[in-house]
Amino acid sequence: MYYVLKKKDLPKFVKLLNKNFEVIAPVKKNGSLIFDKVSSADEIVKNYINTDYPPKNFFLPDGETIFEYKKSNNIKIKHPGKPKKKVIYGIRPCDVNALLKLDKILGGEFYYRIKRENTKIIAINCTKAGENCFCTSLGDDQLKEGFDLLLTDVGKEFYIKIGSEWGKKLMKHKIFKRTENSFKKTFFECKRFFLAKDLDKKIERNFNTKIWEKHFKKCFSCTACSVVCPMCYCFDLVQVPKSENEGKVKKFWSSCLSKEFSRVAGDFIFRDKRVNRVRQFLSHKFLYGKKHYDEFLCVGCGRCISHCPVGIDYEKFLEEIK
Amino acid sequence: MKIYTPNIGKIKKTIKETEDTKTFQIELENKILREHFYFDPGEFVLITVFGVGEAPFSISSSPFNKNYFEITARKTGNVTNALFNLKEGDKIGVRGPHGKGYPMDEFEHTNIILISGGCGLAPLKSLIEYVIQKRGCYNKLTLLYGDKTPQNIIYEKEISKWKKIKNFDVHLTVDKGDKKWKGNVGVVTKLINKVKNFENSVVCLCGPPVMMKYSIPELKKKGIEDEDIFVSLERKMQCGLGICCHCNINDVYVCKDGPVFRYLDIKDLSELGW
Numbered sequence: 001m002y003y004v005l006k007k008k009d010l011p012k013f014v015k016l017l018n019k020n021f022e023v024i025a026p027v028k029k030n031g032s033l034i035f036d037k038v039s040s041a042d043e044i045v046k047n048y049i050n051t052d053y054p055p056k057n058f059f060l061p062d063g064e065t066i067f068e069y070k071k072s073n074n075i076k077i078k079h080p081g082k083p084k085k086k087v088i089y090g091i092r093p094c095d096v097n098a099l100l101k102l103d104k105i106l107g108g109e110f111y112y113r114i115k116r117e118n119t120k121i122i123a124i125n126c127t128k129a130g131e132n133c134f135c136t137s138l139g140d141d142q143l144k145e146g147f148d149l150l151l152t153d154v155g156k157e158f159y160i161k162i163g164s165e166w167g168k169k170l171m172k173h174k175i176f177k178r179t180e181n182s183f184k185k186t187f188f189e190c191k192r193f194f195l196a197k198d199l200d201k202k203i204e205r206n207f208n209t210k211i212w213e214k215h216f217k218k219c220f221s222c223t224a225c226s227v228v229c230p231m232c233y234c235f236d237l238v239q240v241p242k243s244e245n246e247g248k249v250k251k252f253w254s255s256c257l258s259k260e261f262s263r264v265a266g267d268f269i270f271r272d273k274r275v276n277r278v279r280q281f282l283s284h285k286f287l288y289g290k291k292h293y294d295e296f297l298c299v300g301c302g303r304c305i306s307h308c309p310v311g312i313d314y315e316k317f318l319e320e321i322k
Numbered sequence: 323m324k325i326y327t328p329n330i331g332k333i334k335k336t337i338k339e340t341e342d343t344k345t346f347q348i349e350l351e352n353k354i355l356r357e358h359f360y361f362d363p364g365e366f367v368l369i370t371v372f373g374v375g376e377a378p379f380s381i382s383s384s385p386f387n388k389n390y391f392e393i394t395a396r397k398t399g400n401v402t403n404a405l406f407n408l409k410e411g412d413k414i415g416v417r418g419p420h421g422k423g424y425p426m427d428e429f430e431h432t433n434i435i436l437i438s439g440g441c442g443l444a445p446l447k448s449l450i451e452y453v454i455q456k457r458g459c460y461n462k463l464t465l466l467y468g469d470k471t472p473q474n475i476i477y478e479k480e481i482s483k484w485k486k487i488k489n490f491d492v493h494l495t496v497d498k499g500d501k502k503w504k505g506n507v508g509v510v511t512k513l514i515n516k517v518k519n520f521e522n523s524v525v526c527l528c529g530p531p532v533m534m535k536y537s538i539p540e541l542k543k544k545g546i547e548d549e550d551i552f553v554s555l556e557r558k559m560q561c562g563l564g565i566c567c568h569c570n571i572n573d574v575y576v577c578k579d580g581p582v583f584r585y586l587d588i589k590d591l592s593e594l595g596w
């Protein structure tokens with residue numbers, strides 16, 4: 001069973017959502033397609049394969065305040081209030097799958113969980129793959145859960161699948177029509193393809209070989225790939241003093257591709273060589289992720305490939321590694 | 323859970339060990355937390371100096387001590403410098419105890435040989451005090467401790483007490499002696515020959531990587547197996563809980579799976595570096 005929304009009713013839908021939520025949707029800003037707050041449907045970009053940046057910052061904001069402190073005789077600690085209720089409209093299945101995987105890792109973190117709990121997910125299925133997409137190899141093109149509503153674009157209408165009680169209630173509004181019809185699924189497969197099975201074992205087997213040097217010697221540790229990755233969550237906790245007696249502790253994104261990441265006192269750096277840092281990046285995703293969370297910490301969105309200034313292509317590597 | 327928010331602790335006492343090293347006695351403000359501050363020797367806490375930063379330190383006091391715990395910090399950078407300047411009565415943040423320490427139950431009725439360099443003695447002091455308090459459960463205790471110069475030696479008061487304890491051998495060495503120094507000179511590895519009996523023994527090493535690198539082959543020559551050697555490792559840390567990924571060595575997380583590891587479990591890790 002589906003519900004149908006006529007595309008011309010999208011403005012009404014956004015208005016309806018805006019009553020109780022901040023609506024976050026794909027918009028064009030400074031030349032990039034990103035997720036940002038919208039107040040009406042005309043701001044939303046409708047024709048896109050995926051956004052240039054994932055909506056990661058709505059769950060793991062770079063530089064979010066963990067707590068504030070004030071020193072006097074005592075130390076007073078204050079936590080930030082509840083975040084505003086949000087709905088993310090137009091998120092792709094790969095990015096939702098990234099959130100589901102992050103839940104396994106960060107679910108115990110209050111800071112992450114409270115944002116997850118306060119954010120509704122209205123996902124839109126892909127009908128076309130981008131040139132760098134490889135989600136189908138990892139099975140992350142499909143959504144079985146993790147959404148409140150899942151929309152499929154069938155031309156003039158969206159077919160809507162319900163994923164939660166909240167979503168079900170919303171469908172009572174008159175702009176949605178219930179239907180027992182089905183629609184013709186557009187089947188697509190990313191052009192890029194590899195066998196995901198045993199990727200962890202392949203990485204483990206090649207850990208101490210020259211393959212890293214061969215593929216990644218051009219990497220200059222700009223960290224762009226981890227910034228745009230919907231699954232890169234590593235962080236630093238940083239004190240940001242405001243005055244002598246008060247300040248904040250903030251959580252900043254941190255990338256294993258940077259030298260600083262493993263630096264300890266005495267300027268000792270455990271991963272001094274660039275390729276070893278790329279190896280850490282990929283091993284974390286495909287070897288340690290599998291071991292610790294039974295997941296590959298990559299959803300095949302291809303953003304790392306699109307953003308690498310020197311043309312490093314992780315997917316090609318995954319195709320080649322044996 | 324608000325896992326990155328520290329609890330508040332008060333510095334009850336500071337003890338100047340050397341020119342650059344101090345021991346801090348810390349009392350948690352919250353009584354319930356204080357009473358439930360359980361740890362095994364070898365575990366660590368994350369200490370926040372508000373306005374400066376947070377850093378990991380091994381707990382150096384005995385787990386039986388319920389009113390306060392201790393850390394011993396050497397000045398090396400931002401946090402440690404700021405910590406050094408704090409006074410009795412000042413407040414700090416405390417997270418933990420975190421990590422896995424020494425398997426004290428497994429050590430019962432064995433001889434324990436401790437090898438340490440520099441600040442590596444801190445977690446071993448916790449172990450020593452534990453053993454002293456449960457003396458009947460453990461056999462012979464041997465401490466081999468090396469530091470740069472006689473002036474760098476920490477826990478002098480404790481060491482002189484330990485020397486008087488039955489069935490506890492203490493051997494010190496310094497890289498470079500002075501006029502007053504009558505003890506051993508040379509690297510700590512050389513002290514291994516002072517140990518007469520290696521049977522039914524476990525060895526715990528804590529110190530710089532080179533110390534571990536050169537001690538382990540010596541120990542193997544004496545017949546100690548990899549599974550009976552315990553090393554304490556150091557890596558950059560942020561979360562201390564196995565989340566932020568700063569501390570991994572291949573697939574092990576020093577903060578969560580360690581900092582104390584059985585040598586057998588980590589000796590083949592290619593990122594170990596020694």
Ligand SMILES: Cc1cc2nc3c(=O)[nH]c(=O)nc-3n(C[C@H](O)[C@H](O)[C@H](O)COP(=O)(O)OP(=O)(O)OC[C@H]3O[C@@H](n4cnc5c(N)ncnc54)[C@H](O)[C@@H]3O)c2cc1C
Binds near residue numbers: 366
């Ligand atoms: C498990 C463990 C136990 C430790 N126990 C002790 C101890 O008992 N006594 C002692 O003097 N030192 C100990 N250290 C080392 C101590 O944490 C560092 O000396 C300290 O972090 C240096 O911080 P800093 O701000 O003074 O130096 P900076 O060079 O200014 O460092 C800045 C930041 O880098 C990180 N960092 C730097 N060095 C280290 C390091 N070695 N380990 C982890 N993070 C680091 C910290 O987050 C620190 O805030 C231990 C380290 C670990 C990992």
Ligand code: SF4
Binds near residue numbers: 228232299301303
């Ligand atoms: S590693 Fe690349 S393809 Fe995989 S999720 Fe991250 S950005 Fe997307």
Ligand code: SF4
Binds near residue numbers: 257308310
């Ligand atoms: S984007 Fe490319 S150059 Fe930059 S860190 Fe990633 S792989 Fe290296």
Ligand code: FES
Binds near residue numbers: 561562564
């Ligand atoms: S310190 Fe964060 S994972 Fe170990």
